[in-house]
Amino acid sequence: MFIDNKKKGKVGQVLKQHLEPNSKLSIISSYFTIYGFKELSQELKKIDSINLLLTDANITQDISILYGEIEDTKYKNLLDQKKIAKECYEWLSQKAKIRQLDSKTNFTFSTYNIENKDNNNLAIQGNSNFSTTGLGVTATNSLFMNTAVTDFESTKDLLNNFNEIWNNETIVKDIKEDILKNLENIFKYNSPQFVYFMTLYNIFKDFVEELDEDKIIKAKTGFKDTLVWNKLYNFQKDGVLGAIDKLEKYNGCIIADSVGLGKTFEALAVIKYYELRNDRVLVLCPKKLRENWTLYTVNDKRNVLNKDRFNYDVLNHTDLSRAKGYSGEINLSTLNWSNYDLIVIDESHNFRNTSTNKKTSKSRYAFLLEEVLQKGVKTKVLMLSATPVNNRLNDLKNQLYFVTEGQDESFKDFGIKSIEQTLRKAQNKFNQWLELPNSDRTTNNLLDKLNFDYFKLLDLITIARSRKHITKYYNTKDIGKFPERLKPINHKPDIDTLNQFPALSEINKTIRKLTLCAYSPLKYVLPFKLGEYEEKYDIETHSGSKFKQIDRENSLIHLMRVNLLKRMESSINSFTLTVEKLLKRNEDLLKMIESHNSSEISEMSIVDIDIEDDEYADRLIGNKVKVLISDIDKIKWMQDIQNDILKLQELYNHAKQVTQDRDLKLQTLTNIISNKIQNPINTNNKKIIIFTAFADTAMYLYESISKEFIKHNIHSCLITGSGNNKTTFDTKDKDLNSLLTHFSPVSKEREKIDIQTQGEIDILIATDCISEGQNLQDCDYLVNYDIHWNPVRIIQRFGRVDRLGSKNEKIQLVNFWANMELDEYINLESRVSGRMVLLDVSATGEENIIDTSNKEMNDLSYRAKQLKELQNQVVDLEDVNGGISITDLTLNDFRMDLSNFMKEHSSKLERTPTGIYSIVLNDNKEFIEQFGKGVIYCIKMSGVVDTSNNDKYSLEPYYLIFIDENGEIKLDFSNAKIILDFMKKMSLGNDTPNKDLFDNFRVETKNQKYMEYYTDGLNTAIESIIGKKEEKGISTLFSRGGTNISTNNAPKQEFELISYMVVK
8 A cells, every 4th residue: 555645545544443452563653753752642551562773874863853853833832741741751761672773784674563463563664754734634835755565475574674773683672761861851840041042052053153252252362361350340341242252243333331340441442452453553542531441542551451552542532534644653744544453433433423524534434434444455444433323313323333334234244234214214113203292202212213223223233231231131249249329419509608699690692682792793794795605615415405504603692601600500610701801802802893904703613512511612613604794784793792792791690790609509519428428328439529510610619618628638639621731739739530539549440550549539520621531430429510401411520430349338429400490491591592493503403494383392391301201310321211221122131141151051052952941030129010910922934025014023933922910011022122132130049949839830731731821922922923813823823733823925934932931
């Protein structure tokens, strides 16, 4: 009889007809599977015995062979494999002998021999293995040709043939124990940790090779012996390995770890790695951070990494727009810009915006891209930024173009066809999200909206960990912990102890009446001359629109009004000095016009002003635009100047009355310092940092505070970006690093570099020149003497003391606010400035350069909300209300986890079959609220993947879905990152199965006999992947042939369960 498992009978059916109680069965098969056993289990359990001879050479090593074929997906998705494996184990233990044929002996047939008592025997010979396809119970593309015989002679010959091979000890060996052990592995309980790693292994196994630490770090460089590598914490080492990996693979990387996690040291380790390979390295940093970087390159006692002998070059961002002169010891006119192998850009977000000016020379961005990266040797780019993604997700584009040297399709091999389109699509989604009501503007909501290729893009190129992340996922025992943040203390003092100074709103009215015409000469150019000036000074942007110089002057005037108000809020002293300067400028200009020596009058440009940087006010006078006095309506201009002089005089007279002893804000600060020194929040810690945006306010505070506290033997110092540092402490060196070392001797490791010096500085007064890149964690108390407009800056300032490994238990933030309600103050500011108009000027942005639409005002209320939040609590950068953290968007940490686990367990992971599960108890209060109970499924889609209706997924073909205990989708596959985070938290370290949970599970499912609740959950998960509930598709889910879903006329897709985790 011919059997082809199709129309001409099926092997399984023929065997069933002939198997009787007490039959003796002899089989030669390449392999067998537990689902093959399941199909015949009722008959097989009654037989007398089985001799099973297997010919596959890998049958003992590869457990997945036992576990079934690709076609067995429908069985696996019934989730009862443990039960079947257990039954198969017990049956084989009692009834079977199992041997394996030597791999050198070639045997290509399968045979089935049944001996029955009544000689009703059967023999089948052909190519059907002992599996569901071989038995003909699942559909397959394979072709089968088998012959069955029942006559006594033929069956006897075939049986003799079998016995001859079976008893030949030179070519067969016993493997029963190995097979039983493999079956045990299928039905044994798995720990949550193992299931977590098994899930990661499947999702990321293509990356595993690349993640091998020893492969990333090219051997023999001596990198692991360097001082800097050995100074790093584990999470920093992971960051460095990830960065080197990305630099090698994609030519670039952005390290976007949160404030206070030590990005500088991570970057130094990466630099050292490349220096050891004889690469030439350049660090580009903001001018104020220059000394942070140059310190490690010089032979200097303060250099704690002296032994590593760094020798990279350091240049300022601004040097990119200088063609000559020196920067430190580097001659810019002869520098070979295009000969660097690695460029490290600190604060790389400063390169977000390309210049829109076609007339002027190249912007810094264009120079860096075209002259440095695209020319000369192939250059890798490492960028450091705590905020690479702000309100414009597109901000990232320019930074990515450094990596790809401006090639938009660089990542097409990684599933990203166009960087520009990916970012534009994400920006549109982000804009929709911004327009949602506040209650809906949640991170989850945004993650749902964003196209997943945006995540993928970030994931390719960024390494981003937040403080929460480190606390959650790394063992902080080795690192120390973050200090506890106390609730911020807010002060709103009046200006004048005698209360004679006018209210802020009155001062503001006067400020608004100022024409500030000294700064807008174009307004007074005679009409017939105006065309010449427009031709000379108006700028055509890249998008073709005109940017009028007159508009620019208006913006500048807005800026100056804001500046006056900001200085008023900073300190009465700063306000007085500024008004005095303006007054002098106007008086000088008036004299000049009156004497009319037809000289040119210079006016300034605001194109290069970063309006987020309050330091600009000291540099407001440039000379980009020249106006001839003879071209001007002198009478009108002089009237306006005289009008301004009167108003400024009035302001000046009020302000100069308020001397130091009448300055209520200063007195409040003095009391705060005294109180802190007498009642420290951490034992004996007298230290305090006072931040202000303005150098003149800092100077004013220093003069008063240092005199007051030196009486009590408390030393103060002043640090401003301009280098006029001062201190009462006895030291020759007044440079930034020396003073900070005396202020924070423990974090700056002073004992290693200076044994002689005794004593410390306790009061540090500084501008934002130290608000980034400094570790001052000896201090536990920080005062914002004026509030920076941008909440990010406040958080960055606090990051100086709010750091991992701080010796302080608690830290305190103190904020000074203008003496009025925040909303009122923000309204004031917006009226005074039309401020949001300017945001676009500073961005010299993508579309309209000046746009006073309502959207801008939204942004104002958005900031107001953020600032309000900061009155009540210190938040992380990524948690600023409405902000989105880049840490929500990358997957690098999971890969590093897997890499570490695989060092010892890779063969176990390779051999583990899919479909495994574990049970975990959710007893974490935070997670109970966030997730509750349910099941996490990891599903693989095989076959041709139709992504037409979900183009937003980059883990394809793997999908993670969390179904809650009511069978509803709690988190769908677009939340893969959140689900993995949750799995990690529940599983890591949880490396033994919880017997009680498994016992309860057995009772609940009657030994896995009743798994409907879990298979229904799996159905729901698969439906959510398809995006449509196709009744037909779902009804065939567990019917013959597997889980086939076809959407419209798309090719068939099949789903395989990789693992699941039951959360109780």
